[in-house]
Amino acid sequence: MGRAAAAGTGAGGARRWLRWLELCFWAAGAAAARGTDNGEALPESIPSAPGTLPHFIEEPDDAYIIKSNPIALRCKARPAMQIFFKCNGEWVHQNEHVSEESLDESSGLKVREVFINVTRQQVEDFHGPEDYWCQCVAWSHLGTSKSRKASVRIAYLRKNFEQDPQGREVPIEGMIVLHCRPPEGVPAAEVEWLKNEEPIDSEQDENIDTRADHNLIIRQARLSDSGNYTCMAANIVAKRRSLSATVVVYVDGSWEVWSEWSVCSPECEHLRIRECTAPPPRNGGKFCEGLSQESENCTDGLCILGIENASDIALYSGLGAAVVAVAVLVIGVTLYRRSHSDYGVDVIDSSALTGGFQTFNFKTVRQGNSLLLNPAMQPDLTVSRTYSGPICLQDPLDKELMTESSLFNPLSDIKVKVQSSFMVSLGVSERAEYPGKNRLGTFPHGNNCAFSTVHPRNKTPFIQNLSSLATRTELRTTGVFGHLGGRLVMPNTGVSLLIPHGAIPEENSWEIYMSINQGEPSLQSEGSEVLLSPEVTCGPPDMVVTTPFALTIPHCADVSAEHWNIHLKKRTQQGKWEEVMSVEDESTSCYCLLDPFACHVLLDSFGTYALTGEPITDCAVKQLKVAVFGCMSCNSLDYNLRVYCVDNTPCAFQEVVSDERHQGGQLLEEPKLLHFKGNTFSLQISVLDIPPFLWRIKPFTACQEVPFSRVWCSNRQPLHCAFSLERYTPTTTELSCKICIRQLKGHEQILQVETSILESERETITFFAQEDSAFPAQTGPKAFKIPYSIRQRICATFDTPNAKGKDWQMLAQKNSINRNLSYFATQSSPSAVILNLWEARHQHDGDLDSLACALEEIGRTHMKLSNITESQLDEPDFNYSRQNGL
DSSP states (O other), X not given: OHHHHHHHHHHHHHHHHHHHHHHHHHHHHHHHHHTOSSOOOOOSBOSSOSSOOOEEEEOOOOEEEETTOOEEEEEEEESOSEEEEEETTEEOOGGGOEEEEEEOTTTOOEEEEEEXXXXXXXXXXXXXXXXXXXXXXXXXXXXXXXXXXXXXXXXXXXXXXXXXXXXEEEETTOOEEEOOBOOOEESOOEEEEEETTEEXXXXXXXXXXXXXXXXXXXXXXXXXXXXXXXXXXXXXXXXXXXXXXXXXXXXXXXXXXXXXXXXXXXXXXXXXXXXXXXXXXXXXXXXXXXXXXXXXXXXXXXOOOOOOSHHHHHHHHHHHHHHHHHHHHHHHHHHHHHHTSSSOTTOOOTHHHHTSOSOEEEEOXXXXXXXXXXXXXXXXXXXXXXXXXXXXXXXXXXXXXXXXXXXXXXXXXXXXXXXXXXXXXXXXXXXXEXXXXXXXXXXXXXXXXXXXOOOOSSOOSOBOOGGGSOOGGGOEEEEEEOTTOXXXXXXXXXXXXXXXXXXXXXXXXXXEEEEEOOSSOSOOOOTTOEEOSOOEEEEOTTOOOSSOEEEEEEOOXXXXXXXXXXXXXXXXXXXXXXXXXXXXXXXXXXEEEEOSSEEEEEESSOEEEEEEEEESSTTOEEEEEEEEEEEEOSSTTEEEEEEEEEESOHHHHHHHHHHHHHHTOEEOSOOEEEEEESSSOOEEEEEXXXXXXXXXXXXXXXXXXXXXXXXXXXXXXXXXEEEXXXXXXXXXXXXXEEEEEEETTSOEEEEEEEEESOGGGOOOOOBSOOTTTTOSEEEGGGGOSSOHHHHHHHHHHHHSOOTTOOOHHHHHXXXXXXXXXXXXXTSSOHHHHHHHHHHHHTTTTOOHHHHHHHHHHXXXXXXXXXXXXXXXXXXXXXXXXXXXXX
């Protein structure tokens, strides 16, 4: 009994001791919470005692104060005798706590829950290094536990968007990027896009992406994507709407294919039409360019109109009598000249095709059919005789050379049309056809034949002194470049290389070279693919650049994504050609910008590059340059015309000029462009309007025809036809005629020849004088059009997005760069690469004024969108820039 009582007393004593200890701790905590002056902090833990530490069932969450409404923070723990809040390291007063106590039935432990309120004034009055925060401290018999820290912030959402979306007009299947930077807010605003006031769900449309930095990206624009787009920003405080951006997706109209030619009308014409319905232009798209109706003579000029009344009969009778009289006179003169010469007008004169320097055989035709006025009648080729044409030989060595090489490159598959000088004078251009023959000839070593310099009269300055142009072996240039970069230009070829500032590391320098392949192209076309540019090599191949360089390559395609699929190719070390990219593809490895006459390529490795094209439709067009050269023949009465049709690239025409310089040729008319269609129809070259009784053309050379494949796949080899003219008397010194170059069922060009064959009556003038010809290599700041300080200022403005939306993408748009923007996004300075591309495109004009206007336009556009006057402080002073060269 005594032991039991003692035991009971001992057990009761222990319980009383624990209770007393608990009250001591509680009193100390309460005193600290009430702010007593005992200076003792609440105990953080008890060293050792049986029991359980408090476990938080609920901890305070981060909270936002909206307007002036206070927020409540809550804690719940078990077992817990007491819970107090500590905010910013200070205990919250006991009077500010509201507590509730309960018992957990499953465990029998005491559960305590505590609330406090935090006001806006408390948060605003706190000026600490971090956000306003609070946490809970809970006590049990064993010790204390701390909850997580909960931050308290004042919520807000500004009214003005940092960037509103901008309206755009894009072609169908183009990329649409609408930028949206929501107003500043706490918490950060969530963004939603509306189209015509309806929410856009990108999960339901794979073509739309709304996840990238709040921007709306439509990968391939459809007509249904046109509409008004609005950016909605919202947080727990408010919702804000951006300005609406109108997007227009347009379709440019294309031509249906031409209809069949109509029947020949009484006026000897037939018509064909096409409509702008494939598809018709929509939503602001451009209408088709060109004619919707085309007519041409359907009898090749041989047309007899119907006679309607008696007066017409009298008129046509008189005209007929006059024509007969003239014909009789001309035939008489012709017969007289034939009786004093060794050959007739309908002889196939192969010397006309080989320059008149080689002996040839020919066959006469049946008697009584000298002019072949009836094309249906076939000539009698059974009678033949040999004729030796004029040969300009200086010594036996020249005779041997005559059999080894040719002055001209004869066209093996040319068709020569039979035609007399009388018929040419009347404008008749087509007669019976005979296949031409390959004739070999050579240019004589001696100079006794008069091959004179170029001195045409009354010409504008489009001709260059032929002797100043580079020869074939000189199409290579080099330069030494360092950290400042520079420009390497191949004179008179359209090929250039831009090394940006900083592309070569400091204290390093490289000898960079560039060359053009002038021999047979190593790129062998496959299928319908054709070579559209020269093969350009730049090196050294092991050189590494830190910024892409710009290579400019000329091409001869009439650029149209609907008719051409153009590729950039590179030759491997094994000599094979691999495709780098299609010009219309999206790529981050390189960038191609196709201009009407050149392609500008941004690359990071040197090598050999070329452009090829695969025609998609028969409407694909190659641009040919047509030109006529002339020179005196060995025979003092003869004059030779050579008509060239080459790919419209400066280097291809330079090769022609180089050949003609060695042959003493004279450019007789400004070269012109001919659009040659991929419709499989051949090319005809005719000499028209030769002055009668002054000149005559050698027989069977007045009209020559070149097959389509030889023109379409010319591979830059100069393609030409030769015509031989003869003066009736040595007193004739002036020559005027027309050269007609036309594609059957295609386009045509007329070259007007007006020249003197006497050297003393010619004036020496220049052609194709390019300002870069004297400076193939430029280094440092003088090689660039944009001053370096201005360039740095532009990059600083546009590389970093700002509140007014002036970023590099808008800079690209103002410079007509609207595709493959992902390439620039991968660069360390997208604006710098865009300016490098501008430098490559404007190396000749240096149109800084247009660039300054574009920058000013960006500034004006965004100043209108902003109502803050201080926005002018960070606007670049583009007016000052224009006054100082930009």
